[in-house]
Amino acid sequence: MMDASALDLSRIQFAVTVSFHIMFPALSIGLASFLAVLEGCYLYTGKPHYKELCLYWSKIFAVGFGMGVVSGVVMAYQFGTNWAGFSRFAGPITGPLLTYEVMTAFFLEAGFLGVMLFGWDKVGRKAHFAATVLVAVGTLISTFWILSSNSWMQTPQGFIVQNGHVVPVDWLAVIFNPSFPYRLAHMTMAAFIVAALIVAATGGWHLLHGRRDPEVKTMYSMALWLLLVLAPVQAFVGDQHGLNTRRYQPAKIAAIEGLWETEKGGTALNLIGFPDMNAEQTRYAIQIPHLGSLILTHSWNGEIRGLKEFPKEDRPNSSLIFWTFRIMAGLGVLMILTAIVGALLRRGGKLFEFRPYQWFTVLMGPAGIVSLIAGWITTEAGRQPWVVYGVLRTRDAVSPVTSQSAGVSLLIFVMVYCLVFGTGIYYILKLIRTGPGQAGERAAAPVAPEPSEASGRRPLAAVE
Numbered sequence: 001m002m003d004a005s006a007l008d009l010s011r012i013q014f015a016v017t018v019s020f021h022i023m024f025p026a027l028s029i030g031l032a033s034f035l036a037v038l039e040g041c042y043l044y045t046g047k048p049h050y051k052e053l054c055l056y057w058s059k060i061f062a063v064g065f066g067m068g069v070v071s072g073v074v075m076a077y078q079f080g081t082n083w084a085g086f087s088r089f090a091g092p093i094t095g096p097l098l099t100y101e102v103m104t105a106f107f108l109e110a111g112f113l114g115v116m117l118f119g120w121d122k123v124g125r126k127a128h129f130a131a132t133v134l135v136a137v138g139t140l141i142s143t144f145w146i147l148s149s150n151s152w153m154q155t156p157q158g159f160i161v162q163n164g165h166v167v168p169v170d171w172l173a174v175i176f177n178p179s180f181p182y183r184l185a186h187m188t189m190a191a192f193i194v195a196a197l198i199v200a201a202t203g204g205w206h207l208l209h210g211r212r213d214p215e216v217k218t219m220y221s222m223a224l225w226l227l228l229v230l231a232p233v234q235a236f237v238g239d240q241h242g243l244n245t246r247r248y249q250p251a252k253i254a255a256i257e258g259l260w261e262t263e264k265g266g267t268a269l270n271l272i273g274f275p276d277m278n279a280e281q282t283r284y285a286i287q288i289p290h291l292g293s294l295i296l297t298h299s300w301n302g303e304i305r306g307l308k309e310f311p312k313e314d315r316p317n318s319s320l321i322f323w324t325f326r327i328m329a330g331l332g333v334l335m336i337l338t339a340i341v342g343a344l345l346r347r348g349g350k351l352f353e354f355r356p357y358q359w360f361t362v363l364m365g366p367a368g369i370v371s372l373i374a375g376w377i378t379t380e381a382g383r384q385p386w387v388v389y390g391v392l393r394t395r396d397a398v399s400p401v402t403s404q405s406a407g408v409s410l411l412i413f414v415m416v417y418c419l420v421f422g423t424g425i426y427y428i429l430k431l432i433r434t435g436p437g438q439a440g441e442r443a444a445a446p447v448a449p450e451p452s453e454a455s456g457r458r459p460l461a462a463v464e
Contacts, residue, residue: 034057104141158172199220204360256382
């Protein structure tokens with residue numbers, strides 16, 4: 001019999017690894033498309049500061065991409081070491097989906113990544129631009145397959161269960177399961193927003209330190225334009241995702257809202273509060289009448305099922321996801337506010353001179369990553385106690401390991417991840433602090449690059 005503590009430790013271990021991992025693919029997805037846009041602008045205008053920005057951000061992209069690949073491989077191994085029950089049961093579906101991701105996306109990224117990073121002086125401009133675009137397309141294809149697999153675990157469709165494992169009967173239903181379109185759009189825009197906030201924070205930092213060259217002003221302006229477009233759209237997509245979740249995972253919605261009773265004639269929204277799973281109530285709740293119905297059903301008197309309508313063993317942990325959702329939503333509101341204030345300052349001609357706003361964009365730099373992690377915690381913890389919703393319980397998916405072995409491996413993972421990825425994050429911050437070079441200095445450089453300049457194009461040679 002599996003120890004309950006071993007199950008908890010295995011869940012914590014996977015949560016640690018996925019939390020470290022998700023930061024880097026999100027950054028890579030956003031930066032890859034940003035690099036493609038920058039290089040396209042360089043080819044169209046011939047302005048050297050676009051190329052300088054490509055060279056600079058490609059270094060940060062390379063570091064993030066490498067760490068994302070390493071952490072992703074470790075997660076794949078954990079399916080066999082800690083979650084053998086899940087692999088045996090769901091492998092006929094999740095295995096092919098992850099294989100498609102490797103065959104169509106990872107090979108594409110790996111095949112053209114070297115050309116993108118080191119091919120500026122070795123291939124033609126159009127060929128190099130094509131390589132950059134293909135890397136960006138590869139990151140989006142990877143997002144497609146990963147989100148399809150994860151969404152199937154949230155809203156499984158297109159299968160039957162035979163001999164203790166799933167058998168796919170309709171691959172289109174498997175891939176395009178009910179939550180997939182909403183989650184794909186939500187995650188893709190989240191990745192772009194993560195990159196936009198980091199680029200804006202980098203530009204804000206260098207503006208605060210007196211730089212007004214085209215590189216800094218261009219990346220700052222482009223990031224805020226993207227945020228102005230995507231932040232409100234993300235709120236709309238999140239709303240549609242919420243409606244879909246209410247239909248297919250009503251217990252998750254009840255837990256997110258800290259709602260215990262099914263309120264007739266309109267549901268109030270708990271702005272803040274402290275859900276108590278044992279007492280089956282949300283303590284010290286501050287409520288707004290009918291607002292829950294307006295948000296979650298788009299009607300004044302819409303009815304939302306309370307947690308008490310679900311068996312105790314089927315209830316997600318409301319104490320956790322109540323707050324992670326509010327962290328995500330609250331930071332989303334701040335992102336919209338950041339974009340609107342930036343647009344007003346731009347209109348008044350003060351975007352590059354108003355220091356309080358520049359400080360605010362610097363402070364908002366990590367907000368995308370924090371919001372992303374909070375959103376994933378809400379999604380994954382809200383699916384509990386199911387690993388495949390309504391089909392396979394988490395306790396039945398874990399490997400027959402002891403609590404001692406799970407605890408030791410968890411400790412090793414935490415130590416190694418904090419050391420390795422902490423170092424990687426520190427290095428990215430050093431690159432951000434260094435900033436892009438001056439376009440004028442590039443133009444004055446000799447045609448044949450000096451050894452120091454050539455080495456400066458390698459991702460690990462930009463910081464002493």
